[in-house]
Amino acid sequence: MAQRLIVIGGDAAGMSAASAAHRQLPRGQLEIVAFERGHYTSYSACGIPYFIGKDVAEASELIARTPQQFRDHHDIDARTGHEVQEIDLHRRAVLVRELPTGRERWEGFDQLMIATGATPARPPLPGIQAQGIYGVQTLDDGLRLTPFGGRP
Numbered sequence: 001m002a003q004r005l006i007v008i009g010g011d012a013a014g015m016s017a018a019s020a021a022h023r024q025l026p027r028g029q030l031e032i033v034a035f036e037r038g039h040y041t042s043y044s045a046c047g048i049p050y051f052i053g054k055d056v057a058e059a060s061e062l063i064a065r066t067p068q069q070f071r072d073h074h075d076i077d078a079r080t081g082h083e084v085q086e087i088d089l090h091r092r093a094v095l096v097r098e099l100p101t102g103r104e105r106w107e108g109f110d111q112l113m114i115a116t117g118a119t120p121a122r123p124p125l126p127g128i129q130a131q132g133i134y135g136v137q138t139l140d141d142g143l144r145l146t147p148f149g150g151r152p
């Protein structure tokens with residue numbers, strides 16, 4: 001029976017690990033499901049400042065692979081808008097919230113990859129909470145700084 005790999009976090013580390021796992025095991029031996037709470041997978045976080053500074057015209061240029069491409073070409077079920085809330089190691093399951101609906105369900109795994117990145121430290125400097133001071137970590141954060149907050 002196929003093993004099930006769950007990946008939490010759909011950017012560089014998570015999707016690289018998912019793709020490597022897919023390449024290494026014969027077809028049918030591993031089911032891979034990746035949960036990403038944002039709207040995008042495999043985006044270049046390093047490119048976000050260039051997008052905000054208009055050196056990169058379209059946010060879509062920062063996306064290496066979409067969930068659809070992962071499904072079609074890599075047999076990886078990448079689900080955006082899905083946030084992992086809890087990990088139960090005894091049951092070998094994660095609690096996943098579908099963000100648009102708020103629905104939650106447990107998803108079982110044999111292997112688990114946690115690739116949720118890091119949270120930047122924001123020092124308690126005077127004015128750091130002021131209007132117009134932003135942190136940028138994900139492509140969604142970068143898009144919120146564009147005039148239309150639009151999606152690619």
Ligand SMILES: Cc1cc2nc3c(=O)[nH]c(=O)nc-3n(C[C@H](O)[C@H](O)[C@H](O)COP(=O)(O)OP(=O)(O)OC[C@H]3O[C@@H](n4cnc5c(N)ncnc54)[C@H](O)[C@@H]3O)c2cc1C
Pocket residue numbers: 008009010011012013014035036037038044045046047048049082083084085115116117118136137138
């Ligand atoms: C603005 C910016 C510029 C950068 N520039 C450079 C550079 O020039 N050179 C360089 O080497 N590096 C740069 N970096 C760093 C580089 O982008 C990161 O090292 C890299 O993105 C880390 O990849 P990651 O997959 O580990 O984490 P991340 O890219 O942070 O991805 C983690 C993903 O996990 C998701 N996630 C988190 N928690 C959950 C959860 N509970 N459920 C579901 N999904 C979850 C997040 O939404 C996120 O998409 C930059 C980063 C930023 C933000």
